[in-house]
Amino acid sequence: MKSTKTVWAPKMLAIVLAAMLILPGCGGKSGDSADIVVIGAGGAGMTAAIEAQSLGAKVILLEKMPMVGGNTVRAEGGLNAAGTEYQKAQGIEDSPELHFEDTMKGGKNLNNPDLVKVLTENAKDSVEFLKENGAELSEVGKAGGASVPRIHRPEGGEAAGNFIVVALKKKLEELQIDVRLQHEVTEILTDKDGKVSGVKGTDKDGKTFSIDAKAVILTTGGFGANLDMVVKYKPELQGFTTTNAPGAQGSGIGLAQALGAKLVDMEQIQIHPTTIPGEGVLITEGVRGDGAILVNQEGARFTNELLTRDVVSQNILAQKDGIAYLIFNDELRQNLGATETYFEMGLVEEGQTVAELASKIGVDAAALEQSVKRYADMKNKGADEDFQRDDMRLDFTKGNYYAIKVTPGIHHTMGGVAINTQTEVLNESGAVIPNLYAAGEVTGGVHGANRLGGNALADIVTFGRIAAQEAVKALN
Known part of the structure; x- marks a missing residue:
């Protein structure tokens, strides 16, 4: 609980x-x-x-x-x-x-x-x-x-x-x-x-x-x-x-x-899909909106990140332990100033490569690398064939790479x-x-x-x- x-x-x-x-x-x-x-x-x-x-x-x-x-x-x-x-x-x-x-x-x-x-x-x-x-x-x-x-x-x-x-x-x-x-x-x-x-x-x-x-x-x-x-x-x-x-x-x-x-x-009563487990700190919608993807503890992407909050929340709760990771890179960090707060709060894990990031968060490196590569390939093709996301801003070809551990939390009545x-x-x-x-x-x-x-x-x-x-x- x-x-x-x-x-x-x-x-x-x-x-x-x-x-x-x-x-x-x-x-x-x-x-x-x-x-x-x-x-x-x-x-x-x-x-x-x-x-x-x-x-x-x-x-x-x-x-x-x-x-x-x-x-x-x-x-x-x-x-x-x-x-x-x-x-x-x-x-x-x-x-x-x-x-x-x-x-x-x-x-x-x-x-x-x-x-x-x-x-x-x-x-x-x-x-x-x-x-x-x-x-x-x-x-x-x-x-x-x-x-x-x-x-x-x-x-x-x-x-x-x-x-x-x-x-x-x-x-x-x-x-x-x-x-x-x-x-x-x-x-x-x-x-x-x-x-x-x-x-x-x-x-x-x-x-x-x-x-x-x-x-x-x-x-x-x-x-x-x-x-x-x-x-x-x-x-x-x-x-x-x-x-x-x-x-x-x-x-x-x-x-x-x-x-x-x-x-x-x-x-x-709305639960927000991206809050810090056990703390209730909110991770802004802008992180997903500006290009981050969500993966589970197996390193696999499992949802269209731009669906409504209730749907994304339920999709996270369906994963092991109700936990997911927001994955992004320096391109997003440079464009979204709100992320600096999360770095200062110590909420972000980082790696120079996807494999290094995977080791920091305890996710299988090969699985995470495959998920990121597939997303990048689909982004370059111009279509999310897996989850039909219609706004794919990051191609993840450049690091550094970052992850924030999230779970749904009570947000709005x-x-x-x-x-x-x-x-x-x-x-x-x-x-x-x-x-x-x-x-x-x-x-x-x-x-x-x-x-x-x-x-x-x-x-x-x-x-x-x-x-x-x-x-x-x-x-x-």
């Missing part, structure tokens, strides 16, 4: 600490008020707060952890968007319609198509929003489940999540948004007519606070770090590690449930609070809960049975902005 603990490797800890935000003057007392209270300072919450305050609202952003960023800090790959200036510059033909089709197919058509349409039609504007706020995602790659390259990331392939968090943190400071860390909301308040009217909770000293608000935006993330809750909805995940930040406990789902909110797709296309939270009967909005992983319906890599960052920025815009409209 896999360990349920999350180990903080030194480099990963450094990344998280780099994204910490301790703002001077962030306090709060009972009786405060704001136009909008945003609960949760991950990517969706930071986006919503920036958008709302830029539109003239007085915003208070609350975060229960001692830092901003949430799970967004750990996002590695990038943001899916179709029809961007960056795609056009590279001659990539894409459209929101194709992005929609890929997303619905990836989610096994369990997705709410209305929400998916909003996501795919507005994602390119999310790329522009990030650019305007200091986080330009100018490089375009390909992720699993995408028909064409559309995952946008920082130049040089740096991990996108931390890059975005650092930029949005700076914008929060520039706009002097009232950010209150270690403030945990325990209840969303309503008036006598059932309309949301504020929040109450406790601060780091255990003191109670309350804030009156005309609207509340729920951006508390999912429940991927709450292993009891994960197993409640999907018992077969007992014992898996998680890639999630500690704050991803599902608290916002409970807050919304207390008001009668409807939940959707709660049993849809697709289920959550039901919302409409205006991000208004819905109750069990489908009616709007007045003045309550939600965005990001706390919501359900966007990703269906399986989230495509790159759609989470698109989700949090796109719907975070819409939640802010709708909440501000309702103020007038």
